[in-house]
Amino acid sequence: xxxxxxxxxxxxxxxxxxxxxxxxxxxxxxxxxxxxxxxxxxxxxxxxxxxxxxxxxxxxxxxxxxxxxxxxxxxxxxxxxxxxxxxxxxxxxxxxxxxxxxxxxxxxxxxxxxxxxxxxxxxxxxxxxxxxxxxxxxxxxxxxxxxxxxxxxxxxxxxxxxxxxxxxxxxxxxxxxxxxxxxxxxxxxxxxxxxxxxxxxxxxxxxxxxxxxxxxxxxxxxxxxxxxxxxxxxxxxxxxxxxxxxxxxxxxxxxxxxxxxxxxxxxxxxxxxxxxxxxxxxxxxxxxxxxxxxxxxxxxxxxxxxxxxxxxxxxxxxxxxxxxxxxxxxxxxxxxxxxxxxxxxxxxxxxxxxxxxxxxxxxxxxxxxxxxxxxxxxxxxxxxxxxxxxxxxxxxxxxxxxxxxxxxxxxxxxxxxxxxxxxxxxxxxxxxxxxxxxxxxxxxxxxxxx
Amino acid sequence: xxxxxxxxxxxxxxxxxxxxxxxxxxxxxxxxxxxxxxxxxxxxxxxxxxxxxxxxxxxxxxxxxxxxxxxxxxxxxxxxxxxxxxxxxxxxxxxxxxxxxxxxxxxxxxxxxxxxxxxxxxxxxxxxxxxxxxxxxxxxxxxxxxxxxxxxxxxxxxxxxxxxxxxxxxxxxxxxxxxxxxxxxxxxxxxxxxxxxxxxxxxxxxxxxxxxxxxxxxxxxxxxxxxxxxxxxxxxxxxxxxxxxxxxxxxxxxxxxxxxxxxxxxxxxxxxxxxxxxxxxxxxxxxxxxxxxxxxxxxxxxxxxxxxxxxxxxxxxx
Numbered sequence: 001x002x003x004x005x006x007x008x009x010x011x012x013x014x015x016x017x018x019x020x021x022x023x024x025x026x027x028x029x030x031x032x033x034x035x036x037x038x039x040x041x042x043x044x045x046x047x048x049x050x051x052x053x054x055x056x057x058x059x060x061x062x063x064x065x066x067x068x069x070x071x072x073x074x075x076x077x078x079x080x081x082x083x084x085x086x087x088x089x090x091x092x093x094x095x096x097x098x099x100x101x102x103x104x105x106x107x108x109x110x111x112x113x114x115x116x117x118x119x120x121x122x123x124x125x126x127x128x129x130x131x132x133x134x135x136x137x138x139x140x141x142x143x144x145x146x147x148x149x150x151x152x153x154x155x156x157x158x159x160x161x162x163x164x165x166x167x168x169x170x171x172x173x174x175x176x177x178x179x180x181x182x183x184x185x186x187x188x189x190x191x192x193x194x195x196x197x198x199x200x201x202x203x204x205x206x207x208x209x210x211x212x213x214x215x216x217x218x219x220x221x222x223x224x225x226x227x228x229x230x231x232x233x234x235x236x237x238x239x240x241x242x243x244x245x246x247x248x249x250x251x252x253x254x255x256x257x258x259x260x261x262x263x264x265x266x267x268x269x270x271x272x273x274x275x276x277x278x279x280x281x282x283x284x285x286x287x288x289x290x291x292x293x294x295x296x297x298x299x300x301x302x303x304x305x306x307x308x309x310x311x312x313x314x315x316x317x318x319x320x321x322x323x324x325x326x327x328x329x330x331x332x333x334x335x336x337x338x339x340x341x342x343x344x345x346x347x348x349x350x351x352x353x354x355x356x357x358x359x360x361x362x363x364x365x366x367x368x369x370x371x372x373x374x375x376x377x378x379x380x381x382x383x384x385x386x387x388x389x390x391x392x393x394x395x396x397x398x399x400x401x402x403x404x405x406x407x408x409x410x411x412x413x414x415x416x417x418x419x420x421x422x423x424x425x426x427x428x429x430x431x432x433x434x435x436x437x438x439x440x441x442x443x444x445x446x447x448x449x450x
Numbered sequence: 451x452x453x454x455x456x457x458x459x460x461x462x463x464x465x466x467x468x469x470x471x472x473x474x475x476x477x478x479x480x481x482x483x484x485x486x487x488x489x490x491x492x493x494x495x496x497x498x499x500x501x502x503x504x505x506x507x508x509x510x511x512x513x514x515x516x517x518x519x520x521x522x523x524x525x526x527x528x529x530x531x532x533x534x535x536x537x538x539x540x541x542x543x544x545x546x547x548x549x550x551x552x553x554x555x556x557x558x559x560x561x562x563x564x565x566x567x568x569x570x571x572x573x574x575x576x577x578x579x580x581x582x583x584x585x586x587x588x589x590x591x592x593x594x595x596x597x598x599x600x601x602x603x604x605x606x607x608x609x610x611x612x613x614x615x616x617x618x619x620x621x622x623x624x625x626x627x628x629x630x631x632x633x634x635x636x637x638x639x640x641x642x643x644x645x646x647x648x649x650x651x652x653x654x655x656x657x658x659x660x661x662x663x664x665x666x667x668x669x670x671x672x673x674x675x676x677x678x679x680x681x682x683x684x685x686x687x688x689x690x691x692x693x694x695x696x697x698x699x700x701x702x703x704x705x706x707x708x709x710x711x712x713x714x715x716x717x718x719x720x721x722x723x724x725x726x727x728x729x730x731x732x733x734x735x736x737x738x739x740x741x742x743x744x745x746x747x748x749x750x751x752x753x754x755x756x757x758x759x760x761x762x763x764x765x766x767x768x
Contacts, residue, residue, distance in 0.1 A: 087730045094520030094735075111733070115521045202620050203606060215711075268605050268625035409731045421715040424625045439540065446534065446734070450517045 040072040046099040054366040062355040100340040101348040119336040120151040125349040142372040154333025156372035161395030162327035163314035182315040185322040193264035196287035208264035210286040212277040216416035224328045227251040229320040234403040241440035244433035267423040293368035329399030410443035513739035531740035554635040562643040567650030584644035596708035627717040653687035689760040
């Protein structure tokens with residue numbers, strides 16, 4: 001250090017020394033922090049899911065718990081409306097802003113897999129010895145949508161079927177008993193619905209039965225089992241859409257019969273108002289309604305008496321053959337973006353394993369949403385005490401999947417339009433289904449060409 | 451650059467005076483400097499338009515000749531997207547819906563907006579308060595407007611409750627293919643007509659009184675005064691309202707999307723909804739871009755026709 005004539009450091013020397021000392025301290029602190037705070041490298045992960053009053057808070061809770069246990073992992077947790085999640089993720093992939101991990105609705109899996117957007121999961125890291133052990137732990141129908149070429153791409157979460165929810169009190173009012181008189185085929189459904197219907201002129205005071213018609217996904221969920229029960233298929237082996245064949249016409253005729261043959265439903269009312277598809281059932285303006293498992297908290301919020309007196313009763317779908325009804329099942333996968341780094345993929349494996357490690361905890365928070373996993377929850381006393389839980393589990397086990405198609409959205413929109421035309425404009429069924437099938441075939445051809 | 455070598459007084463343009471100072475190559479003339487300043491001020495705006503308006507527009511046009519699923523690299527397909535649109539009945543139906551919607555909404559918005567302005571302009575008591583109340587429709591968030599109208603137009607909603615005592619039966623406003631589009635047009639007019647009413651009112655207040663006084667002295671009645679004075683003088687405003695309202699309607703998305711979702715069937719699906727569905731739901735960005743180009747072309751042609759039509763009518767009146 002340069003000194004003044006008197007041998008004392010100048011003011012400039014002092015300021016310079018302070019500056020050097022400060023710079024040294026600034027550089028050394030992060031190094032010291034890195035050296036002592038933790039041993040694992042910090043990982044920042046983005047994770048997206050859909051919104052649902054029961055499921056989303058539980059996922060969020062598990063994410064927070066994971067971060068507490070793994071302080072080196074920071075998770076940016078985002079959620080979107082159920083119908084918007086797929087679109088947000090598509091845009092995310094297009095713009096390079098897709099999350100590292102996300103919850104995928106089952107019907108999007110074919111598109112993600114076809115375009116190679118997902119990373120394969122390491123089943124050993126998820127706690128399984130091999131691929132067979134993994135697939136054997138879940139319902140086959142569900143695993144089929146999460147695997148490809150011997151690799152696993154989705155870790156199954158919730159997986160549930162639809163039930164026919166009945167208002168036991170209104171059954172009793174018209175002299176019926178839900179335990180004996182629940183409709184087991186479509187004609188019985190029409191007859192019972194007709195008996196339950198209350199009208200004031202052309203106004204429905206109470207609809208005997210109600211199909212939700214507010215979105216294309218719900219249209220597909222409702223129509224899928226009717227088509228398959230009628231012996232129909234969405235596509236033939238060559239990929240041609242076959243919804244307009246004889247079985248398809250039979251299915252649409254059944255779909256339309258409740259309103260048009262039995263006069264027990266007002267389709268114009270269905271699409272116009274309800275914020276929650278099952279609101280009319282919960283408010284006792286409809287006596288029967290096809291729905292996913294209904295959480296008791298939702299029933300309580302909308303109709304405390306119905307919850308307290310427990311007069312809502314889930315039963316199996318009606319069938320084309322009496323007593324052989326089944327419904328649509330669908331579910332959700334935990335998946336990893338194929339572009340996520342190795343560190344992020346490892347952390348996401350840990351997160352997913354942790355999330356799904358306590359299904360009874362998930363049941364407590366999100367009951368009665370059932371799981372794809374075969375073991376570790378259904379026989380638990382906590383689960384078994386839920387009202388009619390075995391009906392709900394049976395609907396899941398016997399249900400059929402939505403078509404796994406690369407043009408699912410186009411198919412769903414075409415069917416939605418077709419159902420609206422038949423139900424609201426009383427359009428000719430054959431002609432309407434021909435148009436819908438042609439739309440789907442055009443979409444398939446365009447996809448193949450691209 | 452001029453190099454001066456002589457010390458003689460410099461003569462330029464017959465004037466004598468001190469010779470101009472030699473300018474270096476980086477030195478610029480005063481006028482040029484002013485021009486450059488002007489450009490500098492305009493440049494940020496130009497850049498903004500280039501990056502956020504014209505750039506994406508050019509990209510959309512280019513994309514319309516490509517196949518692009520938002521994930522893979524786009525590749526050139528020539529006119530394939532346009533060909534598949536031409537063969538698509540849903541597109542044709544949607545195109546017709548869009549024309550019907552634009553025509554219906556624009557004509558009714560203009561006529562009702564002008565009528566309201568004329569009524570307010572008569573100065574009847576409470577007119578100003580009415581104007582304020584009507585303009586409030588423009589201040590409401592569009593989502594709230596759509597939800598409220600969904601309930602009002604429900605089969606058991608307020609509109610039917612009012613109409614039924616008057617002898618009307620149940621009208622399925624939003625769920626019948628014959629009434630859904632008129633219902634959407636009605637909501638559009640309800641929202642936009644008061645906005646254009648204010649524009650018409652401003653134009654009416656600016657009209658010179660002399661013409662009316664002269665016409666009154668000549669014995670012209672209210673209708674003749676309107677046809678021969680008001681209407682010709684309002685032509686530029688009517689032209690503005692028609693063009694702006696048509697452009698607004700051509701881009702409408704939220705109203706049909708939230709009120710009917712494009713249904714029943716395909717009855718209220720308009721091109722902007724089809725663009726959204728094709729791009730973000732079916733992941734066919736190239737085809738969505740082709741629909742956008744078609745919509746853009748329609749609007750350009752429509753606006754050009756309007757300009758010619760109104761220019762001719764102004765000549766006739768003048």
